Amino acid sequence: MKKIMIGLTLLLLMGCGKEFKNDINFTGSSTLAPVINKIGEELSQNKTWDKIKKDLPKKNIELNVTSGGSGLGVKSLIEGTSDFGMVSREVSESEKNKIKDYKEFKLGTDALTISVNPQSPILSLTDDISYEQLRNIFSGNYKYWDDLDSSLEHKEIIVVTRDLSGGAHKVFQKIVMGDEDVKDDVIQAPSMGALTQKIITNKYTIGYVSFGLANQNKGKVVPLKVNGVVPTKENIINGSYNISRPLLLIASGNLSDTETIFLNLATSNNGLKIVENLGFIPGK
Amino acid sequence: MEKIIKNLSYFSLILLIIIVSILFIYPFYRADFILDNKIFSAMIGTFEIGIFSMIFGGILAISTAIYNVFYCKKRKKVLSAIIRCSAGIPSILLGLFGYHFFVIKMSLGRCMLSSSLTLGIMIFPYIEIELERCFDEVSKDLIDMSESLGVSKEYMLVKLIFPVCRVEILNILTLASGFAMGATAPIILTGAIMYGRTGGLMKPFMALPYHIYILTSEGISVEGAFTASSILLVMVLLLNLGAKKIFNFIINFQKNSRMSKVK
Amino acid sequence: MKFIKWTIYFFTGISFIILLFIVLDTFMEGTKLFRYYSIHDFILGEKWHPLKNIVGILPFILSTLYTGFIAVLISLPISVFVSIALVFYVKYNNKLMMTVFRTMTGIPSVIYGLIGFAIIVQGFEKKLNMTSGETIIGGGILLSIMVIPYSLSAIFETIRKLDKKYIEISKSMGVSKEYYICKLILPKSIYGIISGMILSFGRAVGETMAVIMLIGNSKIMPSLFSKGETLSGLIALEMGSAEIESFHYYALSSAGFFLIIILISIGFLFEYFLKRNQVV
Numbered sequence: 043m044k045k046i047m048i049g050l051t052l053l054l055l056m057g058c059g060k061e062f063k064n065d066i067n068f069t070g071s072s073t074l075a076p077v078i079n080k081i082g083e084e085l086s087q088n089k090t091w092d093k094i095k096k097d098l099p100k101k102n103i104e105l106n107v108t109s110g111g112s113g114l115g116v117k118s119l120i121e122g123t124s125d126f127g128m129v130s131r132e133v134s135e136s137e138k139n140k141i142k143d144y145k146e147f148k149l150g151t152d153a154l155t156i157s158v159n160p161q162s163p164i165l166s167l168t169d170d171i172s173y174e175q176l177r178n179i180f181s182g183n184y185k186y187w188d189d190l191d192s193s194l195e196h197k198e199i200i201v202v203t204r205d206l207s208g209g210a211h212k213v214f215q216k217i218v219m220g221d222e223d224v225k226d227d228v229i230q231a232p233s234m235g236a237l238t239q240k241i242i243t244n245k246y247t248i249g250y251v252s253f254g255l256a257n258q259n260k261g262k263v264v265p266l267k268v269n270g271v272v273p274t275k276e277n278i279i280n281g282s283y284n285i286s287r288p289l290l291l292i293a294s295g296n297l298s299d300t301e302t303i304f305l306n307l308a309t310s311n312n313g314l315k316i317v318e319n320l321g322f323i324p325g326k
Numbered sequence: 327m328e329k330i331i332k333n334l335s336y337f338s339l340i341l342l343i344i345i346v347s348i349l350f351i352y353p354f355y356r357a358d359f360i361l362d363n364k365i366f367s368a369m370i371g372t373f374e375i376g377i378f379s380m381i382f383g384g385i386l387a388i389s390t391a392i393y394n395v396f397y398c399k400k401r402k403k404v405l406s407a408i409i410r411c412s413a414g415i416p417s418i419l420l421g422l423f424g425y426h427f428f429v430i431k432m433s434l435g436r437c438m439l440s441s442s443l444t445l446g447i448m449i450f451p452y453i454e455i456e457l458e459r460c461f462d463e464v465s466k467d468l469i470d471m472s473e474s475l476g477v478s479k480e481y482m483l484v485k486l487i488f489p490v491c492r493v494e495i496l497n498i499l500t501l502a503s504g505f506a507m508g509a510t511a512p513i514i515l516t517g518a519i520m521y522g523r524t525g526g527l528m529k530p531f532m533a534l535p536y537h538i539y540i541l542t543s544e545g546i547s548v549e550g551a552f553t554a555s556s557i558l559l560v561m562v563l564l565l566n567l568g569a570k571k572i573f574n575f576i577i578n579f580q581k582n583s584r585m586s587k588v589k
Numbered sequence: 590m591k592f593i594k595w596t597i598y599f600f601t602g603i604s605f606i607i608l609l610f611i612v613l614d615t616f617m618e619g620t621k622l623f624r625y626y627s628i629h630d631f632i633l634g635e636k637w638h639p640l641k642n643i644v645g646i647l648p649f650i651l652s653t654l655y656t657g658f659i660a661v662l663i664s665l666p667i668s669v670f671v672s673i674a675l676v677f678y679v680k681y682n683n684k685l686m687m688t689v690f691r692t693m694t695g696i697p698s699v700i701y702g703l704i705g706f707a708i709i710v711q712g713f714e715k716k717l718n719m720t721s722g723e724t725i726i727g728g729g730i731l732l733s734i735m736v737i738p739y740s741l742s743a744i745f746e747t748i749r750k751l752d753k754k755y756i757e758i759s760k761s762m763g764v765s766k767e768y769y770i771c772k773l774i775l776p777k778s779i780y781g782i783i784s785g786m787i788l789s790f791g792r793a794v795g796e797t798m799a800v801i802m803l804i805g806n807s808k809i810m811p812s813l814f815s816k817g818e819t820l821s822g823l824i825a826l827e828m829g830s831a832e833i834e835s836f837h838y839y840a841l842s843s844a845g846f847f848l849i850i851i852l853i854s855i856g857f858l859f860e861y862f863l864k865r866n867q868v869v
Contacts, residue, residue: 065522065529067436072544079521106522106530109544113830120832123429123436140832200721205806205826226636226809229721229816232543232826239545244714244721328767335678338670345734346689349696352704386607389600397597408608414852415611416795418825419845423611426833447607480593501695508697510798511825535699535798542703542802552707555700566695 064091064101066304069108070115070128071209072233073152073252074289078128079107080316081308094303105304109233112209116141119294125301127292130252131209143295149308151323153253153278153286154210155265157238161245162264163187163194170267176218179248182225187246202240202249205230213287214250238263250285253278257321275323289322350563353556358549364521364532365554371524371531372507372561375442378527380503382446387453388495394454395461396479396487413451420448421512429516437528441517448512449502456498460491496573504565508558510535534558619846622839631843637808637823639837646844648810652725652817653794653848656804659729660736660793661786667733668740668785672748673770687745693738702802705731710803723805725817731803732793739792740785747781748774784862791855794848797821820848 068078082105091098108114108124115127120140130152138144156171158164164171164187178184179199187194203224204210215224231237231249238255241247242262253273256265265273268283277283297305307313314324394405424444434440464487472482510518518536525531534554541551622631626644634645671690675683709730713722751774759769797819805816806826818826824845831837 065525067519067530075520082521102523104523104525104529106519108519108530109540110829117830117832121430227807227816229723230806230808230826232806233545235544235546237545243711328765331673331767331770332678335670335674338667339674339679342667342671342690342737343686345737346693348708349693349701349704349734352708353700356707386600386604389597390604392597393601397594405605408612411853411856412608412611414791414795414856416797416821416845416848416852418797418821418828419615419849420611422824422828422842422845423614426614427610430833447611450604480591483593504695508695508699510697510699514825515828535697538699538703539798539802542706548703548707551703555703558697559700562695562697563692566692 065104067124069118069124071112071130072109074128145293150289150317154250157251157263159245200247201228254321357552368532368537371533376503376507378442379445379506383449391457418511425515436517445506500569618842622843644840652811653819657793660732663733672745698799702799728804736789740789743785787859
């Protein structure tokens with residue numbers, strides 16, 4: 043009996059918050075998750091917070107990253123279940139209003155390439171595609187590859203998109219589709235990584251692979267030109283390739299010491315280099 | 327006609343044996359067995375989840391089962407019906423409830439505690455039903471005899487029921503915690519994370535089933551997912567098969583050492 | 590010693606309260622949608638666009654039912670014939686074999702999903718040359734494997750008990766084994782088979798994780814070789830992006846509520862057939 047009481051008390055004490063919160067929670071975009079994780083690994087090499095800033099306690103540095111889509115990133119801030127939200131799209135006004143004391147930090151830019159498998163039928167014809175053709179493919183007006191051009195195979199065009207919680211889908215809808223709806227019969231990948239995998243493993247697919255992931259998988263996916271513009275870093279920055287989206291960390295309220303330290307690292311040269319190494323465009 | 331039935335039966339049996347072999351062997355075949363920090367973190371997380379959900383679900387279920395069998399005159403059918411219905415609730419809906427109740431309303435945040443409480447609720451019906459079965463099997467004679475001797479119910483519980491059912495209770499609890507360790511849907515919303523270290527009770531944690539799901543759905547590494555699957559399979563199967571034997575061994579060991587002390 | 594009694598009462602009370610909470614919560618959150626959205630449109634609607642306030646769950650109900658039916662259709666004959674094999678033909682090791690088969694229930698559902706994804710989806714794409722290996726029938730096949738142990742347990746027990754009861758009589762009559770099986774055991778075990786069927790159907794309908802990984806998750810009206818999305822899959826995938834108290838969130842809660850109603854009805858059917866089986 044005594045043992046049970048002691049045990050329970052210990053359990054409760056474990057829960058009764060330490061004054062200092064030594065972990066930072068990130069939730070949201072699956073595109074940003076590897077970036078944050080890598081930055082976190084670099085920060086964790088210091089082992090404890092006091093090695094970075096002397097007046098902080100000697101507690102382990104812990105960073106917790108969860109994916110779930112940009113939608114979850116916004117929701118986690120609204121409901122207070124995370125310290126930072128990782129978002130790979132613009133945050134709408136109504137969403138900003140729901141977050142107390144909204145703060146936004148831009149880590150870089152990502153673009154949506156229109157990619158196909160290296161053995162895709164379309165590559166025998168051209169490596170360029172127009173908005174018009176994209177709208178027809180994604181809306182279902184063109185169902186087979188030979189609808190696009192009669193010289194191609196009569197095989198179904200497998201369209202791969204992100205699902206509703208993906209930041210990518212909202213960007214694509216707004217910039218490319220406009221008012222037209224994407225057809226129901228698409229494969230909704232739960233993450234950008236899964237979307238890329240689908241394109242890699244199936245030669246009749248087409249989908250909007252993120253610029254970063256396309257770079258990481260050079261040779262396994264082939265990005266097409268859109269309206270004649272090649273998706274390169276320069277074209278994305280100068281705006282001629284305009285299917286792009288920002289990579290943001292969003293927060294609510296004032297940042298704690300630990301959070302500020304992380305943010306400083308993320309926006310420093312080392313942090314920007316990590317962003318760039320994963321294939322994205324760093325900085326503002 | 328006769329031949330058909332005989333052949334179909336043998337064929338189905340062989341088919342099922344092949345299926346089971348594939349289920350148990352394929353993950354090991356495709357795994358790459360690269361053990362990094364993440365897998366270890368996930369293993370610790372899964373282990374802790376098993377323990378804590380067993381504690382929470384176990385306490386509730388044992389109390390309810392004892393109440394239902396020994397204190398309840400009419401064997402309330404309402405309680406039994408509710409319990410059986412809650413056994414059928416899909417795990418994702420329990421996860422939703424856990425998120426809204428423990429994470430948001432009780433402000434526990436996404437942590438091991440929220441997840442273990444949710445999983446405790448998930449395994450509670452199973453433990454309760456099996457415990458009732460176990461208590462029912464305790465000989466009626468023993469119970470009647472103790473009542474006629476005038477001992478209190480509580481004394482009977484501690485000195486009579488508990489020693490007899492000890493092994494069975496531990497076995498049921500272990501099986502249930504094996505079930506909790508394999509559950510994914512409830513922990514997605516209540517505390518599982520993709521990368522991070524598994525800390526204490528109030529921190530979020532990594533867990534093997536969630537790790538498998540993430541590795542597959544994010545397209546990161548199917549081989550890694552199979553590695554995690556192999557480890558999880560070993561953990562859960564050991565619990566399922568080995569629990570009874572281990573407990574019998576421990577209890578017999580204690581009995582033998584007690585007897586030698588008496589001498 | 591008295592405090593033991595009060596501890597037990599306390600914790601039992603807590604379990605009761607928690608269960609009550611869950612029931613009430615699901616019911617209340619699940620029906621809030623219907624204040625301003627008609628039930629008829631919800632259940633029979635074919636389009637799911639929560640951001641445009643159009644929510645119809647017919648595609649998901651159909652996907653759930655299709656995969657459930659396929660699962661039962663495939664697993665039931667297997668369970669029946671394996672039971673017959675174990676009771677009549679392979680008498681010596683059948684307890685050991687049943688233990689092995691029962692461990693199938695211990696395998697976590699993500700692992701089933703992963704194996705199904707690796708074997709079924711990629712098998713369809715490579716061997717059958719399909720453009721996309723995610724199909725309803727693939728999901729049904731995986732679910733059938735997952736539910737075999739449930740119906741197998743129930744049917745095995747039924748047939749074993751019947752065999753014990755009737756074996757002496759039929760031996761003394763001198764009929765062949767197969768005649769005995771066909772004309773006596775099987776007809777009598779029909780209720781056991783039906784309850785095994787209902788149990789496995791309920792299990793298949795409630796399964797979430799395994800199906801998500803190999804069914805494609807398209808919100809279309811499903812057909813046998815198309816992609817689809819089950820009710821539980823819908824909730825699992827979209828809960829992450831629905832804010833509490835939003836239209837989307839209420840729609841998902843109602844979908845969950847509807848799923849529970851389906852499961853409870855199946856549960857009642859099961860109880861009914863269980864009672865009739867015990868009369869046998």
